[in-house]
Amino acid sequence: MASFIQLLVSGLATGAIYALIAVGFTLLWQTSQTINFAQGEFVMLPAFFVLAALNAGAPFWVACLIGIALSIVVLGILFKLVVVDPMLKYGVLPLVISTIALSLFLKESAKDFYSSQAQPFPALVPATDIHFLDAVVSTQSLAVLAVAILTVIALNSLLNKTRLGRQMQATAQNPTLARILGIPVQRMVLYTFLLNAVLVAIASILVSPIYLAKFTNGETLGMAAFIAAIIGGFNQVRGAILGGLILGVLDNLSAAYISSQYRGAFPLIILIAVILLRPQGLLGRIEERTV
Amino acid sequence: MFRSGLLASVIVAGVGVTSPVLAQSTVYIPAILELSGAGAVSGTNFRDGMLLAIDEINAKGGILGRKIDTPLLDTQSDAGISRAQVQKVLDNKPFVILGPVFSGSVLVDMLLTQQAEIPEIVGGEAAAITQKGNPYVFRTSFGQQFSMPKIANYMRDGVKAKTVSVLWVNNDFGKGGRDTFIKEMNARDIKMVADISTESGQADFSADVVKLKGANADAIFVYLNEEESARFLREAKKQGLNKPLIGETTLLGQKVIDLAGEAANGVRGHVGLTVDAPIPAVQEFAANFKKRFNYACDHNGIKGYTAVYFIKHVTEKIGKFDSKAFAEAAHGITISPKDEPGILMEATWDKNGDIDRISFLGEVVNGKQKIVETLPKLGK
Numbered sequence: 001m002a003s004f005i006q007l008l009v010s011g012l013a014t015g016a017i018y019a020l021i022a023v024g025f026t027l028l029w030q031t032s033q034t035i036n037f038a039q040g041e042f043v044m045l046p047a048f049f050v051l052a053a054l055n056a057g058a059p060f061w062v063a064c065l066i067g068i069a070l071s072i073v074v075l076g077i078l079f080k081l082v083v084v085d086p087m088l089k090y091g092v093l094p095l096v097i098s099t100i101a102l103s104l105f106l107k108e109s110a111k112d113f114y115s116s117q118a119q120p121f122p123a124l125v126p127a128t129d130i131h132f133l134d135a136v137v138s139t140q141s142l143a144v145l146a147v148a149i150l151t152v153i154a155l156n157s158l159l160n161k162t163r164l165g166r167q168m169q170a171t172a173q174n175p176t177l178a179r180i181l182g183i184p185v186q187r188m189v190l191y192t193f194l195l196n197a198v199l200v201a202i203a204s205i206l207v208s209p210i211y212l213a214k215f216t217n218g219e220t221l222g223m224a225a226f227i228a229a230i231i232g233g234f235n236q237v238r239g240a241i242l243g244g245l246i247l248g249v250l251d252n253l254s255a256a257y258i259s260s261q262y263r264g265a266f267p268l269i270i271l272i273a274v275i276l277l278r279p280q281g282l283l284g285r286i287e288e289r290t291v
Numbered sequence: 292m293f294r295s296g297l298l299a300s301v302i303v304a305g306v307g308v309t310s311p312v313l314a315q316s317t318v319y320i321p322a323i324l325e326l327s328g329a330g331a332v333s334g335t336n337f338r339d340g341m342l343l344a345i346d347e348i349n350a351k352g353g354i355l356g357r358k359i360d361t362p363l364l365d366t367q368s369d370a371g372i373s374r375a376q377v378q379k380v381l382d383n384k385p386f387v388i389l390g391p392v393f394s395g396s397v398l399v400d401m402l403l404t405q406q407a408e409i410p411e412i413v414g415g416e417a418a419a420i421t422q423k424g425n426p427y428v429f430r431t432s433f434g435q436q437f438s439m440p441k442i443a444n445y446m447r448d449g450v451k452a453k454t455v456s457v458l459w460v461n462n463d464f465g466k467g468g469r470d471t472f473i474k475e476m477n478a479r480d481i482k483m484v485a486d487i488s489t490e491s492g493q494a495d496f497s498a499d500v501v502k503l504k505g506a507n508a509d510a511i512f513v514y515l516n517e518e519e520s521a522r523f524l525r526e527a528k529k530q531g532l533n534k535p536l537i538g539e540t541t542l543l544g545q546k547v548i549d550l551a552g553e554a555a556n557g558v559r560g561h562v563g564l565t566v567d568a569p570i571p572a573v574q575e576f577a578a579n580f581k582k583r584f585n586y587a588c589d590h591n592g593i594k595g596y597t598a599v600y601f602i603k604h605v606t607e608k609i610g611k612f613d614s615k616a617f618a619e620a621a622h623g624i625t626i627s628p629k630d631e632p633g634i635l636m637e638a639t640w641d642k643n644g645d646i647d648r649i650s651f652l653g654e655v656v657n658g659k660q661k662i663v664e665t666l667p668k669l670g671k
Binding site for chain 1: 326327328329331332335461487488489490492494495497498499501502504505518521522525526528529530531546549550551552554
């Protein structure tokens with residue numbers, strides 16, 4: 001029981017990070033039909049922004065804010081203006097290929113301009129333990145989980161309880177009608193890119209103490225988040241959250257109780273099962289778009 | 292962190308574009324290394340140690356009057372790419388090949404170099420490398436068949452463990468180490484209570500740490516590559532794993548300590564090569580390395596450095612650039628620092644290309660590797 005609790009907490013913490021990244025996938029898809037295959041590299045890059053700020057002498061929390069700000073500019077504004085806008089008019093496939101090219105560019109750039117070696121990254125809180133029902137739960141896992149949950153609550157509040165959020169919802173559901181109603185559709189689309197940039201930056205800050213900052217981190221993270229988004233439902237934010245959490249917990253439990261050698265296969269088995277039995281995802285809806 | 296000015300990479304930008312004039316004044320010794328991917332820490336350390344030696348030797352006139360020409364080729368830590376890179380350089384008739392470091396790549400490459408009769412000085416430590424009767428493969432670090440008995444003795448006599456868990460990386464390096472370690476444990480009646488494999492490049496070790504805690508062994512033997520070792524140590528610290536963590540050089544190396552931070556404190560084990568060795572020549576090398584590359588060298592840096600001096604010494608002994616004669620002369624040779632200061636410690640290469648020399652028991656204390664005992668050469 002103690003082991004199970006530890007695995008569950010640790011899996012939820014990892015899953016919450018996957019969820020943040022997966023939510024970004026769904027946001028971009030919903031508002032601009034962008035399937036961003038550079039999403040993993042989008043999570044890799046902010047860690048290097050933070051490290052650069054730390055090396056320049058900034059305190060950790062200031063460095064994190066700088067990292068988020070730079071992510072908004074590079075991974076939000078520049079990504080939309082330089083990659084998405086010019087390519088979107090040619091359809092989904094050219095855009096997908098462009099994001100694959102972008103992922104390679106970001107990966108190689110991080111390697112060349114920073115280092116090919118992994119870099120240590122500070123944890124949010126010191127490593128101490130909390131004893132609960134004979135289980136030893138790490139405060140770092142709890143901190144990751146707490147930050148991820150707060151981020152999701154904040155996002156949910158923005159989307160559902162503010163005028164801006166409702167305008168974004170309307171843009172996602174029917175951009176033509178939204179435009180007729182006077183909603184600045186292009187600006188709403190830009191906001192989703194900015195939101196995605198913030199989400200990946202937060203995910204980067206949460207995951208890098210575990211993974212270490214390395215240019216190859218995006219490969220694993222991007223794939224995990226993509227699978228999470230499909231499992232949960234590519235057209236639902238809450239589906240992406242559920243998919244991320246399922247993936248994180250499943251990965252840990254399967255590695256501990258079934259086989260650590262085949263841990264990578266279990267998410268794919270779930271993915272195949274979902275595609276066969278419920279192609280719209282666990283919480284997704286057929287032919288519907290909302291954010 | 293952007294590192295420029297790597298002399299050897301500049302000497303020849305593309306493979307094989309050596310002009311006739313340049314060819315006469317240089318000796319072509321390409322290096323095929325893990326410069327990116329999971330083995331980047333190992334490969335870049337090997338590279339930088341190698342570059343330091345090459346520049347020192349070239350500054351003094353080279354080997355037999357010819358400067359060393361060493362293009363760098365990246366395996367991307369992939370055995371298939373490594374093989375393709377070896378095939379590419381073999382077309383240019385190298386004298387000797389340096390690298391790679393990953394045992395899986397070495398095991399693939401060494402078939403090609405054997406066919407071409409070109410000696411290969413590798414950084415791989417898998418026992419299998421030197422057990423295939425290949426007369427062209429040499430290494431400048433211990434093979435697992437040399438290091439594991441020393442670790443097993445330490446488990447029995449130093450840690451006094453009756454039960455052990457093993458955590459290993461599922462590649463040629465890890466599998467070879469795990470198999471040899473278990474054999475040595477069985478020979479000493481130490482019971483294995485958990486045998487956990489992990490993947491190369493694995494990022495999340497939370498499930499593995501939970502399993503290790505559940506196994507409750509007297510000690511845990513950790514045999515992963517450097518970055519994975521650091522990630523594991525961080526997770527072990529995070530989850531309060533309080534059993535002795537014993538390993539090899541890949542657990543106690545400086546890069547692991549840098550990455551794992553205070554989570555590395557208390558880790559113990561056998562180190563075949565370390566810049567913290569109580570040997571003035573090694574410490575002088577470490578200082579020069581740090582001054583030039585601005586980071587602390589690990590054991591792979593020493594492998595790369597001594598590999599180049601090994602080539603120099605053997606070549607000067609045979610007096611010509613003859614690859615076949617080199618391989619023959621290198622078997623059974625003993626090189627002492629008084630004859631070749633760059634070799635750092637007296638070393639002997641046996642008939643299989645394995646090295647024998649002194650080694651050390653170390654412990655990480657306050658973020659530094661501390662040598663607690665020097666172990667003699669096995670041949671003594």
